[in-house]
Structure formats: structure tokens, C-alpha cells
Amino acid sequence: MNGAQHILDAFHRHHIGTVFGYPGGCIMPLYDALVDDVGVEHVLCRHEQACALAADGYARASGKLGVCIATSGPGATNLITGVANAHRDSIPMLVITGQVASGMIGTDAFQETDVLGMTLGIVKHSYLVDSAEDIPAIMEEAMALAQSGRPGPVWIDIPKDILLTDVKTPTPEQTQTPSASTPDLSEALAMLREAKRPLLYSGGGVSLANAEDSFRAFAEASAMPGVATLKGIGNAGKHNPNDLGMLGMHGSRAANRAVEECDLLFIVGARLDDRATGKLDGFAPNARTIHIDADAAEINKLRATDVALRGDLSGILTAFTHEMEAQPLAIDDWRTQCQTWRTTGGFQAADNEEPLAPITGPAFIRQLSRITPDNAIIACDVGQHQMWVAQHYHFNHPRHHLTSGGLGTMGYGLPAAIGAQFADRQSTVINVTGDGSFMMNAQELATIRRYNLPLKLIILDNQCLGMVRQQQELFYNNRESQIDLDDNPDFVAMARAFDIPSLHIERTDQIRRGIETILAYDGPMLLHVAISREENVWPIVKPGASNKEMIDEPKRTTTAKKEQVA
Amino acid sequence: MNPTNKNAAPSYTLNCRMAQEAAAIERLCQVVRIRGFRIASMAVETAGDYFDINLTLEGSRPVAMLQNQLEKLHTVAEVVVKQPAAKLARHSA
Ligand SMILES: Cc1ncc(C[n+]2csc(CCOP(=O)(O)OP(=O)(O)O)c2C)c(N)n1
Numbered sequence: 001m002n003g004a005q006h007i008l009d010a011f012h013r014h015h016i017g018t019v020f021g022y023p024g025g026c027i028m029p030l031y032d033a034l035v036d037d038v039g040v041e042h043v044l045c046r047h048e049q050a051c052a053l054a055a056d057g058y059a060r061a062s063g064k065l066g067v068c069i070a071t072s073g074p075g076a077t078n079l080i081t082g083v084a085n086a087h088r089d090s091i092p093m094l095v096i097t098g099q100v101a102s103g104m105i106g107t108d109a110f111q112e113t114d115v116l117g118m119t120l121g122i123v124k125h126s127y128l129v130d131s132a133e134d135i136p137a138i139m140e141e142a143m144a145l146a147q148s149g150r151p152g153p154v155w156i157d158i159p160k161d162i163l164l165t166d167v168k169t170p171t172p173e174q175t176q177t178p179s180a181s182t183p184d185l186s187e188a189l190a191m192l193r194e195a196k197r198p199l200l201y202s203g204g205g206v207s208l209a210n211a212e213d214s215f216r217a218f219a220e221a222s223a224m225p226g227v228a229t230l231k232g233i234g235n236a237g238k239h240n241p242n243d244l245g246m247l248g249m250h251g252s253r254a255a256n257r258a259v260e261e262c263d264l265l266f267i268v269g270a271r272l273d274d275r276a277t278g279k280l281d282g283f284a285p286n287a288r289t290i291h292i293d294a295d296a297a298e299i300n301k302l303r304a305t306d307v308a309l310r311g312d313l314s315g316i317l318t319a320f321t322h323e324m325e326a327q328p329l330a331i332d333d334w335r336t337q338c339q340t341w342r343t344t345g346g347f348q349a350a351d352n353e354e355p356l357a358p359i360t361g362p363a364f365i366r367q368l369s370r371i372t373p374d375n376a377i378i379a380c381d382v383g384q385h386q387m388w389v390a391q392h393y394h395f396n397h398p399r400h401h402l403t404s405g406g407l408g409t410m411g412y413g414l415p416a417a418i419g420a421q422f423a424d425r426q427s428t429v430i431n432v433t434g435d436g437s438f439m440m441n442a443q444e445l446a447t448i449r450r451y452n453l454p455l456k457l458i459i460l461d462n463q464c465l466g467m468v469r470q471q472q473e474l475f476y477n478n479r480e481s482q483i484d485l486d487d488n489p490d491f492v493a494m495a496r497a498f499d500i501p502s503l504h505i506e507r508t509d510q511i512r513r514g515i516e517t518i519l520a521y522d523g524p525m526l527l528h529v530a531i532s533r534e535e536n537v538w539p540i541v542k543p544g545a546s547n548k549e550m551i552d553e554p555k556r557t558t559t560a561k562k563e564q565v566a
Numbered sequence: 567m568n569p570t571n572k573n574a575a576p577s578y579t580l581n582c583r584m585a586q587e588a589a590a591i592e593r594l595c596q597v598v599r600i601r602g603f604r605i606a607s608m609a610v611e612t613a614g615d616y617f618d619i620n621l622t623l624e625g626s627r628p629v630a631m632l633q634n635q636l637e638k639l640h641t642v643a644e645v646v647v648k649q650p651a652a653k654l655a656r657h658s659a
């Protein structure tokens with residue numbers, strides 16, 4: 001077997017059945033090996049950025065390793081945004097790129113770029129292979145590394161000649177990741193029992209550690225009020241009465257209030273990101289902290305913690321659950337207080353009952369949440385629509401919500417939805433996007449068509465870069481700059497050009513039928529939803545301000561959608 | 567670069583042992599820079615399959631944070647911080 005065939009052999013041994021890629025000169029030996037391979041499905045996206053983002057969506061939806069492949073030079077540089085996205089959100093990913101032949105490296109050869117140098121800051125680890133004999137061992141190590149501890153992308157750059165060289169070294173044993181031990185909980189437990197107003201604060205680390213079940217068991221056994229980061233949405237399930245939803249810049253008033261008032265933050269798999277905490281000085285000012293995380297570097301990174309528990313989240317949470325079951329927390333008053341805040345300060349913009357009224361983003365997302373099945377996967381893009389999904393869609397599981405949290409990558413949603421659909425062919429997968437974000441990876445309509453994926457696409461079209469327009473309105477004296485998209489293409493016609501049927505709606509009374517129609521259709525379908533340009537996401541905390549300084553929606557003076565912002 | 571800040575920042579010496587692999591030194595320097603430290607001096611020796619790297623660093627962020635990040639690098643075997651750096655090391659920059 002040559003180097004390229006050894007890569008496929010490693011995929012087989014690790015049950016990697018789907019990879020996303022795009023061919024080119026230096027990676028051709030691997031594409032040649034793929035011709036004779038029956039065990040690996042190669043998904044040809046139409047841009048390498050989409051390959052990486054689809055691999056990311058595949059990994060998030062399935063909990064498995066996402067794999068993407070590209071050629072040297074522009075293929076590799078096009079991958080970068082997708083790999084950075086996976087790095088910022090700790091998604092397990094293997095990236096394989098071809099490189100110019102070993103002897104040509106450093107000669108400014110055609111399609112040569114210094115991939116290793118360019119990507120140091122966006123990978124968990126990377127390799128430039130200099131001997132074909134190393135490929136089997138590197139593949140083993142890279143796949144283990146990408147998925148162990150705090151997951152992340154691992155990039156292997158392989159010169160073309162090495163892909164073609166016969167390998168004599170026997171394939172190494174599969175790397176066993178040592179299981180993490182459970183640390184001593186006594187100090188944390190004493191602190192938790194002492195607290196009068198403890199608050200559970202969970203993030204994306206819960207599902208990254210595959211600890212969803214143990215987290216939910218703990219949340220129920222402790223009945224602790226809880227808040228979630230953008231990536232932690234769904235951790236508590238949609239029926240937990242103590243879940244206050246998302247905190248932070250566009251979090252609920254209830255969640256931010258609870259953080260302000262709590263006397264203990266019980267942090268699970270979250271990194272105190274600035275979008276969640278607001279200005280750190282004002283964040284949870286009265287609270288001690290217990291921080292549970294797989295990554296030692298996250299503990300004490302931004303705020304000194306009182307007790308740190310590092311290790312396997314599932315084991316730690318299960319141990320806490322037993323303690324809670326043996327002796328429940330005596331926090332009835334606090335729980336009742338938080339439930340009151342949940343009723344008065346949750347996300348509950350009133351639905352407009354007027355059938356001819358224009359559609360608002362929140363009203364649309366609430367209907368979508370009611371109509372879609374519980375196991376639907378929603379892949380968002382970035383902007384106002386992303387926040388409306390986070391606020392108004394009720395997720396029952398964190399893997400059902402695919403969102404670009406750390407990097408905030410416009411163009412994420414469509415390829416991520418493609419990846420998720422490959423991860424689970426039976427699930428309903430919906431991409432909720434904005435008119436700006438959609439155009440960043442619109443070429444992937446061709447991928448949907450090619451594989452006949454039954455994806456549903458929903459464009460909330462406000463004819464502008466809404467999130468930027470909102471911040472210009474609120475924080476830059478309404479001086480609009482380069483946000484107008486009123487010359488958008490006809491999205492309905494555009495989808496049809498890719499042989500994807502589509503539907504346009506613009507009135508409140510059309511929402512239900514629009515959603516039901518695309519869900520019922522046996523194949524991909526696009527719903528184009530015209531919404532008001534002036535709608536804002538509320539509440540909002542000014543970037544850099546404390547969460548306490550949250551700005552609420554100003555009172556509407558008329559039924560018209562245009563708001564006067566105080 | 568702001569010389570006033572540079573003078574005000576505390577200085578540390580740090581020893582790092584890491585496997586010799588492509589881009590090892592760049593990887594180390596990249597983490598040091600992005601986590602808010604300036605390399606004032608650097609000495610690299612090879613010891614078997616490893617690099618033995620001695621750094622004098624300046625930076626106003628907690629050095630433990632940098633140590634944690636360096637320890638996360640797959641090929642880093644050990645990081646030892648000796649703080650604060652001797653005055654001599656600082657002036658030799
Ligand atoms: C690749 C990329 N470029 C720029 C931005 C900055 N940005 C954040 S939100 C946004 C506007 C998004 O517009 P749209 O997709 O139409 O969504 P809306 O906010 O209108 O719902 C922009 C430009 C980004 N996040 N990603």
C-alpha cells in the first residue's frame with residue numbers, strides 16, 4: 001500500500017464512512033486511491049470552506065470525527081475559515097491536505113503555501129509528513145488527538161511524492177485514550193451545600209464530552225436554576241422548569257439577573273466567553289465558583305475559581321447526582337425566585353395575532369419551534385436570525401443546535417446542515433439563515449442537489465446585514481454603513497436554478513403553511529421569508545458593557561414594525 | 567511597541583522541553599505571543615529527540631496562564647517557570 005492507501009486504511013479501521021473534500025494537483029494520489037475504495041463516501045462540496053464547515057456540522061451532529069480533504073495552496077487556504085471555526089468551538093476534525101513534492105518545498109513551487117506555518121494558531125496539532133513510513137502512526141495519533149481531552153482540529157499536510165511512496169512499516173495498534181479519573185468532590189460539595197443561591201452555568205463542553213445524559217440527570221436531581229451559553233443551549237432539555245435559557249449579550253433578562261444575584265456559580269464545560277459574561281468585573285459579583293472542565297487551561301483563565309474539578313465530565317456529574325439524590329439541595333426560595341424571573345423575564349415577545357401583519361423573526365422562530373419534530377437539527381448562520389433561534393427555539397438536545405459560537409462564521413449554516421444530514425439521513429435538518437450569510441456559501445445548493453439531501457432552507461430576508469445594522473443604529477448614532485442588501489438576487493429563482501423548489505411568504509398568516517409545506521416536501525426545499533428591515537434583537541448588552549446594563553426593547557408606539565429606539 | 571509598558575511588565579524565565587518536529591519552535595513562539603508575552607531572550611539546545619528551550623519573557627498577564635497553554639501543546643513534555651527572572655536575564659535582552 002502507498003501513503004494514500006494507508007490514509008484510507010486508517011479511515012476503515014476507525015469506521016470513518018464519510019469525508020468532505022475537493023480534489024486538486026497535490027492531493028491527486030489520494031483521490032486516485034478513492035476510485036477503488038468502497039468503504040468511504042466522499043462528499044464533493046463546491047468550495048473547500050464548505051468542506052471544512054460540513055465536516056464540522058457532521059461532527060457536531062454525530063459526536064464523531066469530521067474529516068475534510070483538500071489540495072495544496074488555494075485548497076488549503078480555502079479550508080482555513082472552516083478549520084478555525086472548528087478550533088474555536090473545539091470540534092473534533094481531521095484535515096488532510098496535499099503538499100507540493102518534498103524536494104519542491106521552499107522553492108515557491110506552483111500551489112505551494114506554508115500550510116503548517118499558516119495554521120499554527122487554528123489547530124490542536126499539525127504535521128508535515130516527511131516520510132511515508134510515518135503515515136500509519138501519524139494517522140493513528142492524529143485521530144486520537146482530535147477526539148481526546150478537549151477536542152479540536154488536527155491537520156496533516158502530506159507532500160505528493162510521499163502519498164505515492166510504498167509504506168513497509170506495519171500499521172500500529174489503535175491508540176487507546178486513557179480514561180480520566182474522577183477528582184475528589186468533597187470541597188465542591190460542601191460549597192454547593194452551603195450556597196443559598198447556586199446557579200448551574202453550562203456550555204458546549206457538555207456535549208463535547210458526550211456528557212449530555214449525566215448533565216441532564218444532575219440538573220434534574222439538583223433542581224438547580226440554570227443558564228446556558230450559546231453552545232450550551234439544549235443541555236437542560238426543553239421541559240426543565242429551572243432552565244432560564246441563554247445568558248449574555250442577547251441572553252434573557254431572567255438568566256442575566258440570576259447570574260447577578262447568585263452566590264455560587266456551578267460552571268460545567270464553559271469558558272466564560274466575553275459574549276456570555278459581558279464586562280468581567282460586573283459578572284456574577286457575589287458568587288463563588290466551582291469550575292468543571294476537561295481543559296486545565298480554561299480553569300482560572302479569566303476569573304479565579306474557588307474549586308476546580310478537572311476530568312471526565314460524565315463521571316464528575318454522575319457522582320454529584322448521587323449526592324443530590326441522597327440529600328437534595330434546600331434552595332426552595334431561590335428556585336421560586338428564579339421561576340418568577342423566568343415568567344417575567346424570559347424570551348416572550350408577543351406573537352402578532354394580526355394575520356396580514358409582516359412577519360417578525362421571533363414570531364417565525366417560535367412557530368418553527370412548535371411545528372418541527374423534537375429531533376430536528378437546526379443549523380444557523382450568524383446574525384440576528386442566529387440570536388432569534390437561540391432565544392425562541394426550544395431545543396431538547398445540544399446536538400440539535402448547530403451554531404458557530406466562537407468564530408461567528410457567516411456562511412456556516414448551509415454546509416453545516418449538509419454535514420448534519422450526512423450524519424443522520426433520517427433527521428429533519430433545517431438551515432436557518434440570513435440573506436447576507438446565505439450568499440457566503442450559496443454554491444452549496446449544488447451539493448444539496450447532487451446528493452438529493454432533503455434539507456430545508458429558511459432565509460429570513462431583511463434585505464440587510466441586520467446584526468450590523470442594529471449595532472450601527474444603537475451604538476453608532478444610526479449611521480448606516482455598507483449594510484444594505486436591497487439588491488439581493490431573487491432567492492426563489494436562484495434555488496430553482498439549482499432545481500430546488502421554493503416558496504415565498506411575507507405575512508404572519510402564511511407562517512404555519514409555509515413551514516408545514518417545506519417539512520412535508522420529500523426533498524430539499526427553500527422557504528424565503530420576507531421580514532422587516534428594522535426589527536432588532538432584544539434584549540442587548542452593548543459590547544464591553546456589563547450584563548447588568550442590558551437594554552430592553554423600547555415600547556412600540558404603533559403596530560407598525562418600525563421602532564423608535566430610545 | 568510601547569517602551570514604557572515593556573519596562574513595566576514583569577519578567578520570567580521559563581524552561582520548555584519539547585519534541586523536535588516540524589515547526590516546533592514556531593509553535594512555541596506563536597503561543598507565547600498570542601497569550602500576551604514578549605520574548606526577551608531565547609536559547610535552544612538539542613537533547614536527544616527533544617529541544618531544551620530557555621526563554622526570558624516579559625508580559626503583564628499571569629504566567630501560569632501561559633504555562634497552561636504551553637503544556638497543552640501535544641509535543642511539549644515539560645514547562646518550568648522560574649519567576650521572577652533574575653535582573654541579569656532581563657537586562658541581557
Ligand atoms: C464571515 C463573516 N464576515 C463578517 C461577519 C460580521 N457579521 C456578523 S453578523 C453580520 C450580518 C449578518 O447578516 P445576515 O446573514 O443577513 O443576518 P441578519 O443579521 O440580517 O439576520 C455580519 C456582517 C461575520 N460574522 N462573518
